Amino acid sequence: MALRYMPGFGNDFETEALDGALPQGQNSPQDCAYGLYAEQLSGSPFTAPRGTNERSWLYRIRPSVRHTARFSPEDRPHWKTAPCLDDHSLALGQLRWDPVPPPEERTDFLSGIRTMTTAGDVMTQAGMASHVYVFNADMENDYAFNADGELLLVPETGAIRVFTEMGIMDVEPSEICIVPRGMMFKVSKLGPGEFRRGYVCENYGAKFTLPERGPIGANCLANPRDFKTPVAAYEDKETPARVHVKWCGRFFVTEIGHSPLDVVAWHGNYTPYKYDLKTFSPVGAILFDHPDPSIFTVLTAPSGEAGTANVDFVIFPPRWLVAEHTFRPPWYHRNIMSEFMGLIYGRYDAKEEGFVPGGMSLHNMMLPHGPDTMAFGKASTEALKPVKLDDTMAFMFETRFPQQLTRFAAELETLQDDYTDCWAGLERRFDGTPEGR
Numbered sequence: 001m002a003l004r005y006m007p008g009f010g011n012d013f014e015t016e017a018l019d020g021a022l023p024q025g026q027n028s029p030q031d032c033a034y035g036l037y038a039e040q041l042s043g044s045p046f047t048a049p050r051g052t053n054e055r056s057w058l059y060r061i062r063p064s065v066r067h068t069a070r071f072s073p074e075d076r077p078h079w080k081t082a083p084c085l086d087d088h089s090l091a092l093g094q095l096r097w098d099p100v101p102p103p104e105e106r107t108d109f110l111s112g113i114r115t116m117t118t119a120g121d122v123m124t125q126a127g128m129a130s131h132v133y134v135f136n137a138d139m140e141n142d143y144a145f146n147a148d149g150e151l152l153l154v155p156e157t158g159a160i161r162v163f164t165e166m167g168i169m170d171v172e173p174s175e176i177c178i179v180p181r182g183m184m185f186k187v188s189k190l191g192p193g194e195f196r197r198g199y200v201c202e203n204y205g206a207k208f209t210l211p212e213r214g215p216i217g218a219n220c221l222a223n224p225r226d227f228k229t230p231v232a233a234y235e236d237k238e239t240p241a242r243v244h245v246k247w248c249g250r251f252f253v254t255e256i257g258h259s260p261l262d263v264v265a266w267h268g269n270y271t272p273y274k275y276d277l278k279t280f281s282p283v284g285a286i287l288f289d290h291p292d293p294s295i296f297t298v299l300t301a302p303s304g305e306a307g308t309a310n311v312d313f314v315i316f317p318p319r320w321l322v323a324e325h326t327f328r329p330p331w332y333h334r335n336i337m338s339e340f341m342g343l344i345y346g347r348y349d350a351k352e353e354g355f356v357p358g359g360m361s362l363h364n365m366m367l368p369h370g371p372d373t374m375a376f377g378k379a380s381t382e383a384l385k386p387v388k389l390d391d392t393m394a395f396m397f398e399t400r401f402p403q404q405l406t407r408f409a410a411e412l413e414t415l416q417d418d419y420t421d422c423w424a425g426l427e428r429r430f431d432g433t434p435e436g437r
């Protein structure tokens with residue numbers, strides 16, 4: 001089934017799965033068409049300024065109060081929430097991992113979340129968590145919502161289907177999607193392949209939005225029309241089901257007798273959406289030098305302090321390298337922001353080896369990093385012809401808060417204990433002559 005989507009970022013959309021299900025001219029009719037219930041889902045305070053005011057009206061088979069009966073606590077030991085200091089290893093350093101291995105037992109998306117880092121404090125709606133998901137089973141009659149933040153999903157192995165209250169999104173590697181805070185959803189595998197793996201940024205703070213463009217102007221980078229919001233879709237299913245809730249870092253479950261994905265029509269601007277990273281139009285240095293990676297920001301979640309993101313989602317897409325008399329890869333640097341990186345496919349230009357698709361690196365607040373010895377050797381001597389970096393897609397979750405390692409991440413068997421050796425060959429080159437080499 002080819003799914004349908006509506007283009008635009010933050011638009012006020014409207015969609016109905018059954019003709020006439022959406023009230024016109026008002027939100028709350030006395031008696032809705034098809035016997036549906038009207039319900040508002042608020043993604044911002046009622047009184048937020050117009051530019052950031054988000055809410056949607058859902059017309060559904062049952063009101064959400066019927067989808068959450070009595071909550072019982074539930075254990076999800078691998079999904080951690082900030083602050084999570086007592087659980088993390090005290091080790092400090094530049095870290096890198098090979099991919100998290102696929103699960104051996106039956107594991108669905110929810111039980112397949114593995115938290116790598118947490119940052120900030122969920123109770124104050126500040127910070128984020130970097131997770132990996134690995135799963136091999138569909139959520140059939142298991143549904144979830146996360147009150148702690150929105151989820152940015154970044155598939156790496158295999159495509160997934162994300163069925164939300166407001167419609168269905170099929171998302172494959174190179175695409176990302178957002179499940180808003182509080183929205184019911186379930187995730188299943190799409191297409192062939194035993195297991196699915198990807199990355200997740202759980203954003204506790206203000207919602208992701210498009211970055212300002214400044215002097216770049218109205219076009220390029222992530223263009224609003226390339227964001228796709230699903231049309232209304234619903235399940236009319238009377239069957240034993242479970243709704244799992246994440247709330248202030250704790251998990252609860254409630255048993256119900258039907259699917260909570262029962263929204264037949266909706267309108268509003270608080271919505272899930274997906275985006276293909278291949279549609280990002282990178283802007284970069286076309287004469288010399290290496291700009292800051294902020295020019296590759298796809299989405300930014302502001303923290304309230306200008307230019308200081310709660311979390312930025314940044315990509316390193318295919319692009320031409322043309323800068324003259326320039327060391328073209330990332331420079332050596334130290335950053336007050338904390339950088340969690342992953343690789344969706346291909347190779348990353350600062351690391352010749354060791355950073356593989358599905359792998360991760362963590363360069364925390366103020367910890368030095370940059371190209372490995374091989375990348376330095378190559379980039380500082382190569383003839384500077386135009387070169388296309390092709391077939392590559394790396395990304396970064398960059399946050400103003402230090403990212404605290406979970407015990408899972410510290411003890412993961414794929415942690416590379418020799419990672420920092422990648423810089424061991426960077427010998428002293430200072431030789432007292434001004435010419436360089």
Ligand SMILES: O=C(O)Cc1cc(O)ccc1O
Pocket residue numbers: 291292293329330331333335339350363369370396
């Ligand atoms: O560390 C990294 O690899 C990410 C990164 C890339 C870049 O081009 C400049 C700065 C930066 O942090």
Ligand SMILES: [Fe+2]
Pocket residue numbers: 333335339363369
């Ligand atoms: Fe960096």
